[in-house]
Amino acid sequence: MDTKVQQDKGIYLDYNATTPVDPKVFQAMEPYFKEFFGNPASAGHHWGWLAENAVTKARAQVASLIGAKSSEIIFTGGATESNNWVIFGLISKLREENPNEPIHFITSTVEHSSIMKAMAAAQKMGVEVDFLPVNSFGQVEIETIRKAIKPHTKLMSFIWVNNEIGTINPIPEIARLAKDHKIYLHTDATQAAGKIPVNATEMGIDLMSFSAHKIYGPKGVGALFIRSKDPKVQLNPLIYGGGQERGLRSGTLNVPAIVGFGVAAEICEQNLSAEFAKLTNLREFLWTKLQDAIPGVRLNGHPTERAPNNLNITLPGFKTEQILPRLQKIGVSTGSACGTGAMVVSHVLTGLGMNVDDVQCSLRISVGRWTTEEELLRAVEILKNSLR
Ligand SMILES: Cc1ncc(COP(=O)(O)O)c(C=O)c1O
Structure with missing residues (x-):
């Protein structure tokens, strides 16, 4: 730059x-618009393999930034999509399994609009949602969460680093509470990943959204981390189609953007x-x-x-x-x-x-x-x- x-x-x-x-990101992306333009789903030829290899490398780079396994990273169109997917993908899964069971979600009043509005839409779909107040610094307090938990609480979603005020929520502590009650914890880590130490596996996070364009990568690409073990988190797809991303998020992958996301993640991790x-x-x-x-x-x-x-x-x-x-x-x-x-x-x-x-x-x-x-x-x- x-x-x-x-x-x-x-x-x-x-x-x-x-x-x-970042210029290094741009440089890495460029060939994937031109000579390496293949579709990673084209399993029968060289162009497809090159693209597939690039996506595999980027997935490992992105996973490494947040202490996850490559298989736990699904590429999306950005954190807005990841946040929406968590909410609607989970409702769909829970209703499929137990159509008559009530569902309760917990979030806070200071989330990004992609959580606030998706949660409001979930309410219209019959899901009970509590928007918890925060303290004067903008942190959600453990006791406030504890009191809000109900027998049918299925999801807690809290922003890790607030995009407006920068306040950091105590996500590892919240994760322990969620685990004790067998409730999924999702965190919108769009302003956290690449800026503060994040280890989804060790910190006990079940679902995590983040985005490339906040870490010197391109716009229009993000990821959802979905924990694969202890517990194995299950969501229904948000987008159906050709079966890309293990059938969870169909659509031809945006290879140049994914390559850029990978390099951006690697630079952030190293520095x-x-x-x-x-x-x-x-x-x-x-x-x-x-x-x-x-x-x-x-x-x-x-x-x-x-x-x-x-x-x-x-x-x-x-x-x-x-x-x-x-x-x-x-x-x-x-x-x-x-x-x-x-x-x-x-x-x-x-x-x-x-x-x-x-x-x-x-x-x-x-x-x-x-x-x-x-x-x-x-x-x-x-x-x-x-x-x-
Ligand atoms: C905390 C937070 N969540 C979600 C988003 C949405 O991210 P994206 O632009 O990748 O959809 C943003 C970006 O404004 C954000 O700051």
Whole structure:
């Protein structure tokens, strides 16, 4: 990545939304658009075998990042699809086995919309869903979960690292509780995999969603980890067809994207601790400079149990909707998202107990692999001036 080109185009501080593709990833993907264009399902010729081999390698790279076996990784179109699949694939499986048995799912009020909305759709299908409150840091507490468990609870789904506030949920502890009650634990690890140590097998996770474009891979490809032993997790397919991905997710595989996902995962795994330290330093540098420049600025989320690369701040009295146009070319995101043209107040920030005024004065700033201190200093200066 040519950081100079990036700087000329502005200062990108929205790495939680998406990341640029790492040049090494792009390089690895390129031949799979051109000379190695085969369909991995074409078992009868060279082109097919080359593609199949590439997918096998990428599956091992992705599995290794999260401490799983290759056979436990199913490629999907992204974390949104993986999250939806867990919910609807499980409902379908449970109903097939016991059509009259009630089903109860547990989640929280600060999940990504792909869980929130899929859970709401599950409710319409007759599934009982509890959206548990979180503490003021955005963490779901073990006792709150314990109290919500019912005899017919089949699934708990909790975000590992919150995409808006960066707070880390105690997933290994939740996994132990889930195991004690023989309930599947799914975690949306889209902002965790590649950023913090994740070991699905050792940490007792049953199902895990994650995505390539948050870790310097391409968009439109993700994965679902499905535990194969102790317990062997069973889901029905979300997509039926030619039987790819062990019949669980049909459709011709997006080979170049999968190859890119594999390389992106490998780079993250190799550099995890160095990158964690670098990003944490950048984030702390930014937070110190922000506090010096803007009196009254507040941090949202957990002060220490947070993703290395994320800050979510409130600038009391300054509506971000008004500030954003003055930020020139700084890429940050607000506590309110513009969905279908209308401003939507963040359910995550209100979930922490923040009032709507403060939510509307909040910004998410996320740094990444190519962020520099110099960029952060300029960004703080521009932000400070925008408040005048
Ligand atoms: C926590 C979380 N879950 C799910 C998603 C959706 O991922 P994808 O864009 O791969 O569908 C995102 C991305 O915005 C996310 O941050």
